[in-house]
Every structure is written in structure tokens, then in C-alpha cells.
Amino acid sequence: MASKPPAGDPVQDAPQVTPPQHAAAGLPAVGHALRMSRRQMGVSRTARTLLKVNQKDGFDCPGCAWPEGDKRHVAEFCENGAKAVAEEATLRRVTPEFLAAHPIADLATRSGYWLGQQGRITQPVYAAEGADRYEPVSWERAFEIIAEELTALASPDEAVFYTSGRTSNEAAFLLQLFAREFGTNNLPDCSNMCHESSGSALTETIGIGKGSVSLDDLHRADLIVVAGQNPGTNHPRMLSALEKAKASGARIISVNPLPEAGLERFRNPQTPQGMIRGAALTDLFLQIRIGGDQALFRLLNKLILETEGAVDEDFVREHTHGFEEFAAAARAADWDETLAATGLRRDEIESALRMVLGSRRTIVCWAMGLTQHKHSVATIREVVNFLLLRGDIGRPGSGVCPVRGHSNVQGDRTMGIFERPSAGFLDALDKEFRIVSPRHHGLDVVRAIQALRDGKAKVFFAMGGNFVGATPDTEVTEAAVRRARLTVHVSTKLNRSHAVTGRRALILPTLGRTDKDVTESGKQFVTVEDSMGLVHASRGNLPPASPHLLSEPAIVARMARAVLGGASATPWEEFERDYATIRDRIARVVPGFEDFNARLAANPGGFALPHAPRDERRFPTKTGKANFTAAPVEYPEVPDGRLLLQTLRSHDQYNTTIYGLDDRYRGIRGGRRVVLVHPEDARELGFADGAYTDLVSEWKDGTERRAPGFRVVHYPTARGCAAAYYPETNVLVPLDSTADVSNTPASKSVVVRLEQSPSA
Ligand SMILES: Nc1nc2c(c(=O)[nH]1)N[C@H]1C(S)=C(S)[C@@H](COP(=O)(O)OP(=O)(O)OC[C@H]3O[C@@H](n4cnc5c(=O)[nH]c(N)nc54)[C@H](O)[C@@H]3O)O[C@H]1N2
Numbered sequence: 179m180a181s182k183p184p185a186g187d188p189v190q191d192a193p194q195v196t197p198p199q200h201a202a203a204g205l206p207a208v209g210h211a212l213r214m215s216r217r218q219m220g221v222s223r224t225a226r227t228l229l230k231v232n233q234k235d236g237f238d239c240p241g242c243a244w245p246e247g248d249k250r251h252v253a254e255f256c257e258n259g260a261k262a263v264a265e266e267a268t269l270r271r272v273t274p275e276f277l278a279a280h281p282i283a284d285l286a287t288r289s290g291y292w293l294g295q296q297g298r299i300t301q302p303v304y305a306a307e308g309a310d311r312y313e314p315v316s317w318e319r320a321f322e323i324i325a326e327e328l329t330a331l332a333s334p335d336e337a338v339f340y341t342s343g344r345t346s347n348e349a350a351f352l353l354q355l356f357a358r359e360f361g362t363n364n365l366p367d368c369s370n371m372c373h374e375s376s377g378s379a380l381t382e383t384i385g386i387g388k389g390s391v392s393l394d395d396l397h398r399a400d401l402i403v404v405a406g407q408n409p410g411t412n413h414p415r416m417l418s419a420l421e422k423a424k425a426s427g428a429r430i431i432s433v434n435p436l437p438e439a440g441l442e443r444f445r446n447p448q449t450p451q452g453m454i455r456g457a458a459l460t461d462l463f464l465q466i467r468i469g470g471d472q473a474l475f476r477l478l479n480k481l482i483l484e485t486e487g488a489v490d491e492d493f494v495r496e497h498t499h500g501f502e503e504f505a506a507a508a509r510a511a512d513w514d515e516t517l518a519a520t521g522l523r524r525d526e527i528e529s530a531l532r533m534v535l536g537s538r539r540t541i542v543c544w545a546m547g548l549t550q551h552k553h554s555v556a557t558i559r560e561v562v563n564f565l566l567l568r569g570d571i572g573r574p575g576s577g578v579c580p581v582r583g584h585s586n587v588q589g590d591r592t593m594g595i596f597e598r599p600s601a602g603f604l605d606a607l608d609k610e611f612r613i614v615s616p617r618h619h620g621l622d623v624v625r626a627i628q629a630l631r632d633g634k635a636k637v638f639f640a641m642g643g644n645f646v647g648a649t650p651d652t653e654v655t656e657a658a659v660r661r662a663r664l665t666v667h668v669s670t671k672l673n674r675s676h677a678v679t680g681r682r683a684l685i686l687p688t689l690g691r692t693d694k695d696v697t698e699s700g701k702q703f704v705t706v707e708d709s710m711g712l713v714h715a716s717r718g719n720l721p722p723a724s725p726h727l728l729s730e731p732a733i734v735a736r737m738a739r740a741v742l743g744g745a746s747a748t749p750w751e752e753f754e755r756d757y758a759t760i761r762d763r764i765a766r767v768v769p770g771f772e773d774f775n776a777r778l779a780a781n782p783g784g785f786a787l788p789h790a791p792r793d794e795r796r797f798p799t800k801t802g803k804a805n806f807t808a809a810p811v812e813y814p815e816v817p818d819g820r821l822l823l824q825t826l827r828s829h830d831q832y833n834t835t836i837y838g839l840d841d842r843y844r845g846i847r848g849g850r851r852v853v854l855v856h857p858e859d860a861r862e863l864g865f866a867d868g869a870y871t872d873l874v875s876e877w878k879d880g881t882e883r884r885a886p887g888f889r890v891v892h893y894p895t896a897r898g899c900a901a902a903y904y905p906e907t908n909v910l911v912p913l914d915s916t917a918d919v920s921n922t923p924a925s926k927s928v929v930v931r932l933e934q935s936p937s938a
Pocket residue numbers: 241242243258372405406407408409411412413433434435436438466467468469470471545546547548582583584824825826827828829831832833926
């Protein structure tokens with residue numbers, strides 16, 4: 179299997195390489211953001227829009243899920259937030275004329291970057307069976323087509339409803355309600371590829387699948403461990419929190435195979451001294467081998483157990499379960515094995531231990547570097563063991579901090595976007611709407627692809643996102659989606675998924691976060707939940723990209739009426755007219771949202787959802803306690819002559835949305851087909867810096883997958899490891915290579931060999 183760079187694309191991929199930087203943000207970042215914004219939006223729209231980002235009367239930044247502090251700056255956004263806003267608020271437009279001139283086969287030759295640059299989609303469009311291009315269609319007809327296909331299914335479980343994490347609470351609540359009234363729990367979401375491993379591990383060990391810290395906790399911590407995360411690019415506003423924590427004496431350990439500029443030094447663009455000098459952030463950099471984290475935390479746990487007085491015995495006795503079994507496993511941890519698994523030196527781990535023992539309040543933050551491996555759930559359980567040992571959950575200044583991706587991915591899950599909902603949630607939903615939700619589990623992302631591939635799923639509906647662009651095993655996935663009878667994408671911008679269609683295909687254009695949303699009953703707002711469980715309103719203020727757009731809640735409501743017709747007693751029309759009526763129902767179904775509308779009105783900055791472990795050291799697990807666990811230690815085995823590849827984000831992208839071709843902090847410009855390899859490994863494998871290679875992944879069933887034409891960059895990553903950008907490398911990730919328990923694609927551990935490109 180091989181994937182070629184897109185052929186019809188005028189954008190040249192010609193990477194230029196300079197040494198990586200050692201600090202993030204500062205003046206260049208601000209300038210870069212404003213240039214990109216002006217190019218997309220012009221000067222006055224840029225000013226009008228950016229001043230509303232993350233303000234109490236403005237909209238929630240469509241970038242990451244990092245929370246806003248209570249004292250907001252006039253400019254409460256970061257470089258990459260500004261890029262996310264510009265991408266959505268752009269003045270460029272994809273019109274029916276554009277789609278008439280570009281058949282679907284032509285769109286399929288274009289890169290994601292080119293597709294995104296064409297602008298906002300302005301009208302609903304349809305590709306009929308056998309048609310070679312999209313044509314305008316009325317909204318009414320579009321919903322009829324969906325109804326035709328959904329009602330023709332042999333079972334509701336032949337339909338799949340995917341959600342990406344930008345969808346508001348209101349739209350997400352309606353979508354899951356519709357799916358369940360229709361009769362399926364097939365509600366996969368981007369979370370299945372993202373923090374599912376965190377959710378699985380945390381639910382089992384502390385009883386709730388969300389982080390336990392607030393911004394204030396971060397500011398008060400003694401020690402912050404940042405493992406498997408690149409906040410300088412993906413959560414830039416987190417750097418301000420780390421800077422503040424450091425100023426009050428916190429220390430920071432970074433655990434990462436790459437030295438990431440943002441974690442080294444931060445030049446805060448919101449303070450004059452920050453712009454000039456900046457603050458050093460990392461005190462200890464543990465340059466770990468990919469996948470070595472479970473071994474590292476296991477050994478630290480053993481060392482804590484062996485240190486007199488280091489364990490918080492009162493906490494362990496009163497609040498935890500399973501200590502003995504865990505302690506026996508931890509005591510068996512082996513130095514040599516750990517050094518081999520992590521690639522670290524003994525003195526580095528000893529320094530880390532000293533910092534841990536010297537801290538009374540420790541927080542561990544993590545993202546995709548911990549969640550996208552085969553043994554990710556076991557790794558995060560070990561992180562929980564580490565915090566439980568010292569009583570670091572449910573105490574100010576300490577706790578677990580999985581840093582979420584999409585701006586409302588956490589809220590969507592809270593609203594019931596989940597293929598394995600709890601019985602309690604479904605009972606409440608059924609009671610409120612007098613329906614009978616299916617109780618059997620639905621399909622997650624990987625299982626949905628398998629079902630499409632095997633002809634068991636026939637209608638694919640996506641509320642946002644870029645399903646074929648973001649999922650693994652691109653060729654398998656694209657072939658699977660092409661088998662569908664109908665594909666429907668609710669989207670703001672064009673992407674790869676619009677070029678990979680079922681027998682019939684619809685694109686339904688929708689309002690984004692920045693767009694004003696006015697219905698018969700007046701101006702509407704929506705709500706979101708950030709990474710720390712704070713719920714707040716989001717109000718767009720720009721005239722919509724086109725008069726033909728519908729909001730996401732309106733699209734779900736109209737689809738529901740078309741599909742369910744008189745069989746549904748749910749007041750879909752009322753929901754479409756007035757989102758407050760949706761919130762009234764959320765208040766009665768979802769715990770923590772009691773008096774939702776009133777609390778929003780009383781708290782313009784938002785309110786915090788309850789979190790039993792954080793608030794009262796209560797752990798709603800099966801044992802009623804916080805659970806220690808004792809999984810065997812795992813780490814990836816890499817055959818000789820092979821590298822372990824992680825697929826990650828550049829500085830100029832938001833997942834599959836490519837803003838530009840630079841990865842400034844890593845010193846890469848003008849191209850994305852690069853592979854970062856340690857100079858010694860590259861030399862051993864016979865690749866000079868600047869040589870071109872194909873990446874060939876090897877999977878245990880003997881299959882190989884190829885991504886051709888990557889420029890080798892000699893780069894200071896951990897030995898034996900390599901890094902290249904997603905989504906170009908998704909073609910290398912086997913569909914069956916997933917995390918145990920969470921089933922998340924293992925896109926951070928792909929065994930590859932380098933093969934000289936025939937063309938080079
Ligand atoms: N600007 C921007 N912001 C974003 C996004 C974006 O694409 N662009 N995406 C959003 C989304 S959906 C998400 S989920 C987050 C993603 O945020 P991140 O998780 O920061 O994103 P990645 O680029 O995948 O980076 C993974 C990091 O983990 C490290 N890593 C890889 N493997 C390992 C390992 O085995 N162990 C350790 N300790 N570290 C490892 C990598 O070197 C890298 O620093 O960001 C969100 N915010």
C-alpha cells in the first residue's frame with residue numbers, strides 16, 4: 179500500500195531546515211498571527227474578531243480547550259488561537275460555481291492545505307449517485323435524502339454519527355438524543371482517537387474520566403510534570419500558567435522524546451519583561467524514548483515506596499484500594515529494564531525523584547504523547563498510582579491534568595456523545611423524553627471503520643471534523659467510507675472527507691463559533707466546557723459566512739423531524755428556535771447542570787462542574803475508593819535497523835487543518851514531508867541530513883504500508899525514535915494497531931524502516 183503526495187496541488191512541499199529554537203511565543207508569534215489573520219480577514223475584521231476571543235461577552239476560541247483565567251487580558255488569545263479564528267472567519271468562499279468547476283475527482287488530488295485555503299462553504303450541496311461533482315441542493319431536499327437512506331436501513335445500527343470536538347453542548351445533546359431516538363449508540367467521536375485512554379484509565383481509578391485540577395491548582399503546585407505534550411504549539415496559553423506557577427516557586431519536569439521550544443523558555447507576549455527575556459520553564463528535561471513512560475513512573479513509584487516517610491499513609495489507608503498488589507508489582511521494578519525502556523540515565527531519574535520527594539503538591543499534565551500507544555491506559559494508570567502514593571489527588575495544588583484537544587471535546591462527552599453511555603445517563607434521558615434508548619454499546623471510531631469496510635454500516639454522518647483525514651490507515655479507511663450508501667458532512671470548510679464520498683454525498687454548511695446566530699426568537703448563544711470542567715457561553719459576533727447556513731442545532735433538529743416525523747414527541751422546532759429550551763432539558767438530564775440557564779445568567783464567566791475526587795476526595799469507582807492498579811510494565815519493542823515513529827502536529831496546523839507549511843520552533847519551513855531522526859541513528863542507517871526516504875511501516879501481521887518522499891532531518895530526538903507530521907503519515911498506522919481497553923489508534927508508536935526514495 180502506498181500513498182503519494184497529491185498530484186493536482188500547486189502548493190510545493192520543499193522543506194527548508196534551520197536549527198530548532200529554544201523559546202516560544204514573544205513578538206514573532208504576535209506578528210505571525212496578525213499577518214495570517216489579515217490575509218484571511220482584512221484589517222478591521224481582524225481587530226473586531228480577535229478582541230472578542232475568550233471574553234465574557236465573546237466567543238470561545240475554536241482552538242484548544244485550555245481554560246480562561248478569571249482576570250482576562252484584552253487580548254485573551256494566542257498565536258495559534260488567532261490562526262484558528264482566521265481560518266474560520268476568513269473572507270474566502272467556496273461557492274456552487276467553485277464546486278461546479280472542481281469535480282470530486284479533482285478535489286481528491288488536492289492537499290488538505292489547498293482545500294482549506296478555498297474558504298467557507300456557502301450552500302448545501304449534493305452529489306447524486308453516479309454524479310462526478312457536487313451541485314446545490316435545498317435544505318429541505320437534503321434532509322429528505324438523509325431520511326430516505328436512514329429509514330431504508332435494516333437496523334438503526336447500520337448508521338454511524340461521528341462528532342468532532344468543536345460541536346457545542348447544545349448541538350451535541352441534540353445529536354445524541356436524535357441518535358438514541360432513532361435507535362443506535364453509534365456515536366463515535368474524535369475523543370476515541372485522542373483522550374479516550376485518559377478517560378478509560380481515570381474512570382477506573384478515580385471514578386471520573388476528567389482532570390482534577392483548576393488553573394488555580396496549577397498556579398499553586400510545587401511540581402508540575404508535563405509528559406507527552408507540546409504546549410508551545412498546541413496549548414500556548416498553558417505557558418502563561420506554567421510561567422505563573424514558576425514565579426511562585428514551582429518546578430517543572432518535562433518528559434518528552436523531543437526538546438520542545440515552548441517548554442524550554444516562554445516569552446510572554448502579554449508582559450513587557452516577558453517579551454524581552456522570557457522565563458525558563460523546564461528545570462529537568464527527561465528525554466524519554468517513545469513509549470517509556472509507564473516504566474519511568476513504575477520505577478519512580480518503587481523509589482517512593484522505598485523512601486521512609488514518602489508515602490501519604492493516611493490517604494492511602496482512608497481513600498484507596500488495591501495498595502498491596504500494586505506495591506508488590508512496583509517493588510519488582512528493575513533499574514536496568516527501566517533504563518533500557520526509557521533511554522534515560524540513572525542520575526536523571528534520581529534527580530526526578532529528588533524533585534518529587536521535595537514537592538508537597540504535584541500535578542501531572544499530559545496529552546497525546548501518553549494516550550496514543552498500545553499500553554496507554556496502563557501508562558496513565560501508573561501516573562495515577564504515582565499521584566495516589568503521595569496523596570496528590572483532591573488536595574489544592576495537586577492532581578491529574580489530561581490537557582484536552584478540541585475546544586469542546588470534553589463537553590460533547592458530558593452531553594452523551596459516547597458509544598458506551600452509562601445506564602444512569604440513558605435512564606435520565608429516557609425519562610425526560612419518554613423514549614427507550616438502546617442499551618447495547620455502539621461503535622467507536624475504529625470499529626465504525628471496520629463496520630463500513632465490512633458492509634455492516636451504510637450511512638455515515640459527521641458533525642464536523644475530517645473523518646478520513648484524521649483516522650488511521652488512510653487507504654483502508656477511504657475504501658471503507660466509499661462503500662457507504664450515503665455520507666453526510668456538516669462542515670465549515672472543505673477537507674479530504676468531502677472528496678471521499680459514499681454512493682450519495684451531502685455537504686451541509688454550518689455556522690462556526692465566530693458567526694452570529696439569530697433565530698425567530700432572537701440572538702442565540704451556545705455553551706462549551708473547557709479542559710478543567712468549567713462551562714461557559716460562547717457568542718459569535720460576525721455576520722454569517724453566507725445567508726444559506728444553518729446552525730448545528732438547527733441541522734440536527736430538522737434532520738430529526740425529517741427522519742422521525744410524527745413518531746417523535748420531542749419538541750425539535752422549539753429547540754431550533756430557542757436554545758435555552760435545550761439547556762432546560764440538559765439541566766434535567768445531565769448531573770451538574772441543574773438550573774443551567776439561571777447559573778449562566780448569574781455567572782458570565784461560567785461555572786464549574788462538580789468533580790467528586792477534587793471537591794470532596796470521594797471516588798465514585800466500583801470499590802468506592804481510588805484504585806491502585808498493578809498492570810505489567812510494557813514498552814515498545816523495535817527490531818534492529820528500525821525506528822519508532824510518532825506522528826505529531828507542526829506549529830502551523832490544527833489537526834488536519836493546515837494553516838501554513840512552517841514548523842517555526844522546530845526550524846522547518848516551506849514543507850511538511852519531513853522525518854526527524856537522531857543524527858547518530860540516521861548515520862547508522864545511511865541517511866545524510868537532506869536525503870529523501872520513504873517511510874515503510876511494518877505491522878505484526880506481516881503487512882507493510884508506505885509513505886513516500888520524506889526529507890530526512892537530523893534532529894535531537896531520543897535515540898531510536900523518529901517524528902513526522904500527521905495526517906500525511908496516517909497511511910502508516912494499521913487500523914488494528916490500537917491501545918488496549920480504549921481502542922485508540924496507536925499513532926505515536928509506529929515501527930518503520932527508512933528506504934531510500936527511488937526518485938531521489
Ligand atoms: N495549534 C494547535 N493546537 C491544537 C491542536 C493542533 O493541531 N494545533 N490540536 C488539538 C488537539 S485535538 C489535541 S489532542 C492537542 C494535542 O496536543 P499534543 O499532545 O501536544 O500534540 P502532538 O503534536 O500530538 O504532540 C505530542 C507530544 O508528545 C510527545 N511524545 C510523543 N510520544 C511520546 C512518548 O511516548 N512519551 C512522551 N513522554 N512524550 C511523547 C511529542 O514529542 C510531542 O511533544 O492539541 C490541541 N490543540
